[in-house]
Amino acid sequence: MLRNLIFLFVFFIVLISCKQDVNRNVTMQEDVAYLASDSLQGRETGTLYEKEAANYLERRLEEIGLLPKGNAGTYFQTFSFKPKTDPHSEVQFVGGDSTITGTNVIGFIDNKADKTVIIGAHYDHLGMGGEGSLYAEGDAIHNGADDNASGVSVLLNLAAKLRDTVTQHNYLFMAFSGEEMGLLGSNYFSKNPTIDLAQVNYMLNMDMVGRMREDKTLSISGTGTAPIWGQVLNVNNPGFKLVLSESGMGPSDHTSFYLQDIPVLHFFTGQHEDYHKPSDDSDKLNYKGMEMIRDFILSVMYDLDDDDKLAFRKTKNESEDTPRFKVALGVMPDYLFDGKGMRIDGVTDGKPAALAGLLKGDVVVKLGDSTVVDMMSYMRALSVFDEGDATEVTVDRNGEKISANITF
Structure with missing residues (x-):
């Protein structure tokens, strides 16, 4: 009887231990x-x-x-x-x-x-x-x-x-x-x-x-x-x-x-x-x-x-140095891009970028009169525009420079 009780005690200890291991290993x-x-x-x-x-x-x-x-x-x-x-x-x-x-x-x-x-x-x-x-x-x-x-x-x-x-x-x-x-x-x-x-x-x-x-x-x-x-x-x-x-x-x-x-x-x-x-x-x-x-x-x-x-x-x-802007291009920037320009990671349908034919993967290198070399320069370039303004955007698409007209 004692031997059986010891066996059951050990069994339950092992069972509880296994249960804890399983739960920890979700x-x-x-x-x-x-x-x-x-x-x-x-x-x-x-x-x-x-x-x-x-x-x-x-x-x-x-x-x-x-x-x-x-x-x-x-x-x-x-x-x-x-x-x-x-x-x-x-x-x-x-x-x-x-x-x-x-x-x-x-x-x-x-x-x-x-x-x-x-x-x-x-x-x-x-x-x-x-x-x-x-x-x-x-x-x-x-x-x-x-x-x-x-x-x-x-x-x-x-x-x-x-x-x-x-x-x-x-x-x-x-x-x-x-x-x-x-x-x-x-x-x-x-x-x-x-x-x-x-x-x-x-x-x-x-x-x-x-x-x-x-x-x-x-x-x-x-x-x-x-x-x-x-x-x-x-x-x-x-x-x-x-x-x-x-x-x-x-x-x-x-x-x-x-x-x-x-x-x-x-x-x-x-x-x-x-x-x-x-x-x-x-x-x-x-x-x-x-x-x-x-x-x-x-x-x-x-x-x-x-x-x-x-x-x-x-x-x-x-964020204190981030320019404020009244318009949006309608893109998702690639914040991890470390090359020259602002790489587009997504384009929203119906927004200025999509209407101008910009694509995911395009790298914006110029917006209006401003050269874009990084995220901050892109935001500065965007901040000068008001709703209704039109300008030209230049992107690097697989090594080829492509320009398009944008209306905000």
């Missing part, structure tokens, strides 16, 4: 497949579908073995706000009628260290479209596989890799809500943190990391927020074509932590023709590329593990 494809499924209706902030996604992330963090680090001993940090009517005003975090409630999902690995790394990715998206959508044919589910189920799946995979690795850092994993409405979840957490921000060494943000190209181009911004970033990224680079930007400010959640004087990095594989459209689906992601990014991030973290706390450095806010 693939990135499986996480993305669920988060970007039609059943979640695009995960719009404040909807029941976003809450279903939050419940899934809670289960995943619990299965992996992370401690809850939201409010009141849960994995959730909720925040309520009134939608902005003035696009230039700041959002008001309030309660009461006519409010929307978002939910950050937060888990913690406590290594009893005096330094903590925050790893974040937003999990909300555009729901059925609405403001922010680039789809012109009415309501449709915007699944947001690259934006940003890709970043969340890498986050979960990193959590599983780091769970049983004893290092000199603690790790706070955060899936942010409200990013698409203006970095709301990360903004709220940065002002209502569930850990001591003074102990945070740095923050890593993964937003749209699922569409790595054949040339392995990887954009990393925030490299000026700590003096050591450039060195540690280049030393650990496994073969990426790195496009580095110093600014800690940008249209993603790392900005909220940069504004708290925390060194940040934002990993990004570039925009594409499915950006903010219903066609951003899970079968289009480069999962091998996502694994490369995960391994690269781990290498950087391990390299920094026994270093002193990173020194924070303020960077120039590049």
